[in-house]
Amino acid sequence: MNPDYLATLDALRRAFGPASETPLLVDIMAKHFGRPGTISMLDVGIGNGVSARKVAEGLSRNGIHVELTGIDPYLPPSAYQLNWPRKPHLAASGLASFDPGSTYDVVNATQCLYYLGDESAALRKLASLVSPGGILTITVWDDGCTLKKIHDAYLAPGRPSPSGMGVSRALAGVPSLTGPSQVYRFAGTIRLAGNDGTILDAILDIAGRGAGSTGEARLRAKAYLRSLGTTAPRRNAIVTAGRAAEGAGI
Ligand SMILES: C[S@@+](CC[C@H](N)C(=O)[O-])C[C@H]1O[C@@H](n2cnc3c(N)ncnc32)[C@H](O)[C@@H]1O
Numbered sequence: 704m705n706p707d708y709l710a711t712l713d714a715l716r717r718a719f720g721p722a723s724e725t726p727l728l729v730d731i732m733a734k735h736f737g738r739p740g741t742i743s744m745l746d747v748g749i750g751n752g753v754s755a756r757k758v759a760e761g762l763s764r765n766g767i768h769v770e771l772t773g774i775d776p777y778l779p780p781s782a783y784q785l786n787w788p789r790k791p792h793l794a795a796s797g798l799a800s801f802d803p804g805s806t807y808d809v810v811n812a813t814q815c816l817y818y819l820g821d822e823s824a825a826l827r828k829l830a831s832l833v834s835p836g837g838i839l840t841i842t843v844w845d846d847g848c849t850l851k852k853i854h855d856a857y858l859a860p861g862r863p864s865p866s867g868m869g870v871s872r873a874l875a876g877v878p879s880l881t882g883p884s885q886v887y888r889f890a891g892t893i894r895l896a897g898n899d900g901t902i903l904d905a906i907l908d909i910a911g912r913g914a915g916s917t918g919e920a921r922l923r924a925k926a927y928l929r930s931l932g933t934t935a936p937r938r939n940a941i942v943t944a945g946r947a948a949e950g951a952g953i
Contacts, residue, residue, distance in 0.1 A: 715905040720892035729761030739766030742808035748815025749773030806834040836948030845940035857924035858911035867940020884944040891937040
């Protein structure tokens with residue numbers, strides 16, 4: 704991963720209001736397994752691993768210990784320093800070429816579906832990595848999210864990013880998953896930090912990553928952000944789907 708991108712992502716995260724979707728993700732996973740034990744988790748697009756670690760810590764507080772594997776084509780050096788609860792297995796790999804020869808009790812993809820290429824192929828691949836009795840969790844920008852609005856209306860017009868319902872509908876066509884998927888919504892805020900431009904640029908960089916937008920589109924998007932005042936809505940959806948049990952891992 705480009706170190707500038709990592710720094711930008713961290714700057715944006717620091718502007719998030721105090722509420723976080725991590726407890727919701729932990730709660731969903733803890734309820735899914737329902738009892739203490741050890742589970743394997745694959746985090747796709749793990750980045751620097753900070754959010755995967757928070758999820759593992761939250762599960763540990765529920766008595767569920769996580770054997771963590773993380774993949775990302777752009778693993779930053781800091782990912783290799785992660786040592787909680789123990790060193791995760793890391794692979795510098797994109798999803799499409801990842802072939803571990805095993806499956807995982809949890810497959811989690813937080814804010815990376817946008818980068819995985821053909822969406823239905825990516826969803827099928829994610830589902831194929833879930834163990835029987837396991838769960839797939841996918842977090843995306845949801846309708847009403849400022850990042851989604853900036854992406855869809857300004858930086859990638861005509862190519863909207865998938866909302867929670869969009870991911871849920873797409874998962875309905877994935878044969879290895881059971882039942883209807885569930886969509887859990889999270890509402891938070893982004894502090895626009897007095898509109899000094901730093902956070903606005905971070906929003907534009909993250910929402911526009913890979914969108915190939917023009918300078919003019921960025922200017923229009925920035926003007927929209929300035930019109931919002933001091934805070935902007937952050938909306939995420941966590942979409943989950945299970946895989947039928949035949950002796951799950953916990
Ligand atoms: C917005 S970041 C999210 C990082 C982390 N999941 C989190 O929530 O903090 C998106 C991540 O997806 C990764 N990524 C990009 N292309 C990918 C691919 N083909 N397969 C897996 N991950 C990919 C990026 O390198 C980046 O770390």
